[in-house]
Amino acid sequence: MLYRENGQFKTRYGDDQQIFPILQDRWLVMALIAFAFIGVPMLASEYMFRAILIPFVILSLAALGLNLLVGYCGQISLGSGAFMAVGAYIAYNAYTRVPGMPVVGAFLIGGGAALLVGIVFGIPSLRIRGLYLAVATLAAQFFCDWVFARVAWFTNYSASGSVSVPTLTVAGVSLDTPQSKYLFCLTIVTVMALAAKNIVRGHVGRSWMAIRDMDVAATVIGIRPVTAKLSAFAVSSFVIGVAGAMWAFVHLGSWEPLAFDVNRSLNLLFMIIIGGMGSIMGSFFGAAFIVVLPILLNQVPAWLGVPISTAMASHLEFMIFGALIVFFLIVEPHGLARLWSIGKEKLRLWPFPH
Amino acid sequence: MGFFLEVVLGGLMAGVLYSLVALGFVLIFKASGVFNFAQGAMVLFAALAMARLAEWLPELLGFESLLLANLLAFVLAALIMVVVAQGIERLVLRPLVNQEGVTLLMATLGVTYFLDGFGQTIWGSDVYKIDLGLSKDPLLVLGDLFEGGILLNRDDIAAALIAVALVVVLAIFFQKSATGRALLAVADDHQASQSIGIPLNRIWVIVWAVAGFTALVAGMVWGSKLGVQFSLAILALKALPVVIVGGFTSVPGAIIGGLLIGLGEKLAEVYLGPIIGGGLENWFAYGLALAVLLVRPQGLFGERIIDRV
Numbered sequence: 001m002l003y004r005e006n007g008q009f010k011t012r013y014g015d016d017q018q019i020f021p022i023l024q025d026r027w028l029v030m031a032l033i034a035f036a037f038i039g040v041p042m043l044a045s046e047y048m049f050r051a052i053l054i055p056f057v058i059l060s061l062a063a064l065g066l067n068l069l070v071g072y073c074g075q076i077s078l079g080s081g082a083f084m085a086v087g088a089y090i091a092y093n094a095y096t097r098v099p100g101m102p103v104v105g106a107f108l109i110g111g112g113a114a115l116l117v118g119i120v121f122g123i124p125s126l127r128i129r130g131l132y133l134a135v136a137t138l139a140a141q142f143f144c145d146w147v148f149a150r151v152a153w154f155t156n157y158s159a160s161g162s163v164s165v166p167t168l169t170v171a172g173v174s175l176d177t178p179q180s181k182y183l184f185c186l187t188i189v190t191v192m193a194l195a196a197k198n199i200v201r202g203h204v205g206r207s208w209m210a211i212r213d214m215d216v217a218a219t220v221i222g223i224r225p226v227t228a229k230l231s232a233f234a235v236s237s238f239v240i241g242v243a244g245a246m247w248a249f250v251h252l253g254s255w256e257p258l259a260f261d262v263n264r265s266l267n268l269l270f271m272i273i274i275g276g277m278g279s280i281m282g283s284f285f286g287a288a289f290i291v292v293l294p295i296l297l298n299q300v301p302a303w304l305g306v307p308i309s310t311a312m313a314s315h316l317e318f319m320i321f322g323a324l325i326v327f328f329l330i331v332e333p334h335g336l337a338r339l340w341s342i343g344k345e346k347l348r349l350w351p352f353p354h
Numbered sequence: 355m356g357f358f359l360e361v362v363l364g365g366l367m368a369g370v371l372y373s374l375v376a377l378g379f380v381l382i383f384k385a386s387g388v389f390n391f392a393q394g395a396m397v398l399f400a401a402l403a404m405a406r407l408a409e410w411l412p413e414l415l416g417f418e419s420l421l422l423a424n425l426l427a428f429v430l431a432a433l434i435m436v437v438v439a440q441g442i443e444r445l446v447l448r449p450l451v452n453q454e455g456v457t458l459l460m461a462t463l464g465v466t467y468f469l470d471g472f473g474q475t476i477w478g479s480d481v482y483k484i485d486l487g488l489s490k491d492p493l494l495v496l497g498d499l500f501e502g503g504i505l506l507n508r509d510d511i512a513a514a515l516i517a518v519a520l521v522v523v524l525a526i527f528f529q530k531s532a533t534g535r536a537l538l539a540v541a542d543d544h545q546a547s548q549s550i551g552i553p554l555n556r557i558w559v560i561v562w563a564v565a566g567f568t569a570l571v572a573g574m575v576w577g578s579k580l581g582v583q584f585s586l587a588i589l590a591l592k593a594l595p596v597v598i599v600g601g602f603t604s605v606p607g608a609i610i611g612g613l614l615i616g617l618g619e620k621l622a623e624v625y626l627g628p629i630i631g632g633g634l635e636n637w638f639a640y641g642l643a644l645a646v647l648l649v650r651p652q653g654l655f656g657e658r659i660i661d662r663v
Contacts, residue, residue: 135640266463322468
């Protein structure tokens with residue numbers, strides 16, 4: 001009734017190529033973005049910002065980066081934590097060693113370094129795939145863990161092995177309140193999500209999907225697997241690297257290599273499986289789900305009057321994640337994003353059955 | 355010289371432990387083409403079951419004997435592992451039959467998380483120990499050959515013996531029993547074995563049961579050496595490079611790969627560690643696996659089933 005494209009005639013090519021061809025979709029997304037930028041900072045409490053909103057926004061970006069590689073290009077990676085670490089530590093070095101380095105500049109340098117590392121560890125993908133690639137990316141994970149724990153240069157010779165950044169200042173504004181941190185992250189994420197959406201709509205993204213669906217056929221129609229795969233590794237690692245730098249600088253403040261261990265990689269992979277592989281929207285759904293679930297698990301039993309211990313809650317969290325992964329892989333391999341689009345399809349016809 | 359030999363032997367002993375886990379990977383991969391990421395979680399689960407049962411049973415039934423407790427716990431834990439393995443096969447992998455390898459890998463990742471949480475929920479999450487009643491005094495051998503001789507741990511020797519026994523049992527099972535031969539046939543060619551009347555579903559159930567049993571043996575040996583705790587599941591990740599080096603489809607490959615990695619790791623730690631910084635052990639195995647992947651993707655002993663891109 002309300003949500004349908006009747007009467008919206010497309011008279012120019014530009015109309016046909018919009019990200020959201022349906023007017024109602026555009027309004028909805030605009031309203032969502034406006035709410036995220038204006039409404040949320042007015043409504044949310046400080047706890048909400050620290051525990052939910054900031055981690056959600058940053059991890060969405062990381063999941064988005066991983067989704068470009070796994071969901072769009074079909075190259076599995078268990079090493080995304082390593083790329084986040086590269087982004088964080090290189091950004092840290094750029095920020096502390098170069099006087100007057102702006103924060104965004106440091107983030108871009110961190111992302112660039114992650115891009116290079118991603119290409120290096122993406123090279124095995126030219127010869128192997130699937131399970132074998134999983135082991136190659138795990139190698140990246142363990143190697144980076146070791147480098148950042150052992151090579152003192154990266155931690156600026158700090159005695160404890162953990163590093164920290166002072167309060168950040170962006171364009172003359174000091175990021176000392178949770179609101180300002182949130183808005184800063186949200187701006188970066190919005191820009192990068194828009195860029196990612198346009199990359200996957202364009203010829204680069206289409207070549208990734210062709211390689212994912214059938215690499216031999218893709219090669220036959222003239223897509224170079226080398227370029228497609230390495231560009232997927234490069235773009236994905238860049239995005240993950242920037243997310244890693246944000247995670248370290250904005251969310252953690254001070255961190256050590258353990259913050260980016262193999263569990264972080266698996267966590268990101270779970271986000272995109274649950275959220276939906278091959279979907280920008282899905283990365284956000286998945287991140288929201290995985291950030292909120294542990295908090296709910298800690299709170300809900302207390303509200304219901306059956307308090308459980310924190311150890312029990314963390315075991316439950318493991319079990320629920322595991323069961324959900326299997327459930328989604330069996331029942332809905334395209335994740336929450338698919339449910340979202342099914343909902344939209346149904347809404348277009350509502351209230352008629354056909 | 356004595357020190358070098360000690361390092362070599364220590365490495366080989368650690369390698370035996372990796373081989374035990376890798377065996378489980380290879381069995382399942384050969385028979386059903388599933389890369390079972392959850393093997394490590396199964397090892398942890400089995401070790402937890404064994405440790406806790408050996409602790410509870412004597413209290414429950416009122417006897418003292420350590421041997422009897424261990425024996426009963428082992429049998430019970432084996433039964434539990436068979437049930438767990440079949441559960442995984444039934445509930446997770448059967449609905450996903452014929453899916454891509456990557457999907458199956460992610461499914462077993464989910465199983466890993468579930469088993470880690472489930473195991474710690476029902477068995478507890480502290481550090482437990484499995485006491486096999488072995489003396490901890492090191493054994494001195496070749497004392498007259500070198501000055502100082504070589505020190506060997508008795509539990510290392512026991513671990514090696516158990517591993518050898520397991521391999522022998524598996525070899526006999528595969529070569530002599532009708533079921534074992536059916537397993538080999540399925541591993542070789544699914545369709546051909548189906549056409550001569552081997553029920554694939556039953557074979558898969560059996561393979562998973564055998565893998566569960568292997569996990570129990572590995573868990574028992576590791577648990578008695580290192581204590582049963584969550585980090586076992588992480589350590590078991592080391593079995594991945596082992597199967598890459600040895601080859602996914604080869605049982606001897608799993609064993610030799612494990613020994614190679616255990617050995618290389620220790621040698622690198624002792625002789626390279628001081629030069630480029632300690633802690634090499636954490637990634638050496640993966641580095642080696644990466645090198646093998648680039649040069650010889652099927653591993654040292656695997657069949658060339660990998661599709662080149």
